[in-house]
Amino acid sequence: MENKIRVLVAKPGLDGHDRGALVIAQALRDEGMEVVYTGLRQTPAQIVSAAIQEDVDCIGLSCLSGAHNELFPEVMRLLREQQADDILVIGGGVIPQEDIPFLEAQGIAKIFTPGASTKAIAAFIREHVKPKRTSWAAPPKKIAHIGIAVHKIEAALPFYCEQLGLSLLGQEEVPGEQVKVAFLEIGETRLELLEPLGPDSPIAAFLAKRGEGIHHIALEVDDLEQRLNTLRANGVQLINETPKAGAHQALIAFLHPKQAHGVLFELCQYRQESREEAADE
Numbered sequence: 510m511e512n513k514i515r516v517l518v519a520k521p522g523l524d525g526h527d528r529g530a531l532v533i534a535q536a537l538r539d540e541g542m543e544v545v546y547t548g549l550r551q552t553p554a555q556i557v558s559a560a561i562q563e564d565v566d567c568i569g570l571s572c573l574s575g576a577h578n579e580l581f582p583e584v585m586r587l588l589r590e591q592q593a594d595d596i597l598v599i600g601g602g603v604i605p606q607e608d609i610p611f612l613e614a615q616g617i618a619k620i621f622t623p624g625a626s627t628k629a630i631a632a633f634i635r636e637h638v639k640p641k642r643t644s645w646a647a648p649p650k651k652i653a654h655i656g657i658a659v660h661k662i663e664a665a666l667p668f669y670c671e672q673l674g675l676s677l678l679g680q681e682e683v684p685g686e687q688v689k690v691a692f693l694e695i696g697e698t699r700l701e702l703l704e705p706l707g708p709d710s711p712i713a714a715f716l717a718k719r720g721e722g723i724h725h726i727a728l729e730v731d732d733l734e735q736r737l738n739t740l741r742a743n744g745v746q747l748i749n750e751t752p753k754a755g756a757h758q759a760l761i762a763f764l765h766p767k768q769a770h771g772v773l774f775e776l777c778q779y780r781q782e783s784r785e786e787a788a789d790e
């Protein structure tokens with residue numbers, strides 16, 4: 510699922526006609542974008558503040574009053590002042606050809622004249638909106654588990670159960686990963702002992718290279734797929750581009766340890782039932 514492009518359709522200035530703006534707004538919605546419409550007679554300051562509040566990717570300015578040469582550059586100036594000039598700005602309305610080079614020099618990405626098709630406008634927006642560097646409002650919920658690579662679960666369990674006194678919640682084979690997993694409860698999280706099921710298992714490769722020890726840290730998140738898309742857009746290297754099935758019917762994905770300062774992080778998202786089932790064990 511891709512993040513929807515958010516567009517603010519804005520009418521700066523004093524003209525009282527917004528039929529054209531409303532047509533564009535609806536057409537962009539039909540193209541799958543989320544559109545916020547400011548209403549008539551907005552000042553550049555109101556438009557910029559709405560764009561920032563609504564966290565839009567693009568502002569579409571429509572002006573019929575003839576004041577575009579003052580209003581459009583003022584929007585650009587305020588965006589720069591607010592460090593929001595990564596927002597794509599396009600313009601339209603009644604704008605004479607000879608004004609277009611001036612407006613584009615001010616940072617308006619493109620001026621669409623009245624004949625422009627809404628398809629062409631949508632295509633332009635899609636092509637020119639910059640991938641957002643998003644910081645997630647909701648941090649990971651908790652450490653879901655810490656994965657520990659061992660040669661044989663059977664041989665490691667006495668230490669964890671008898672010496673540390675942890676209780677074994679269960680064991681499960683994850684054929685996709687060629688790994689057998691033993692879950693040990695510790696507070697609200699768990700330790701997971703990982704034993705390779707065959708020589709092609711990533712755990713076998715880890716053991717051969719590093720020996721037994723901590724293999725990965727799993728963080729529980731919501732919206733795994735969206736988070737992967739955002740991380741990718743932000744240039745973070747992923748091992749799994751899309752979520753895959755992990756133990757406990759969770760969806761999981763690994764990030765590349767290179768950009769995580771040497772730590773292999775797994776992100777996992779539990780479906781509601783599987784989380785309850787996991788808690789029941």
Ligand code: ZN
Nearest residue numbers: 656701727775
């Ligand atoms: Zn794991």
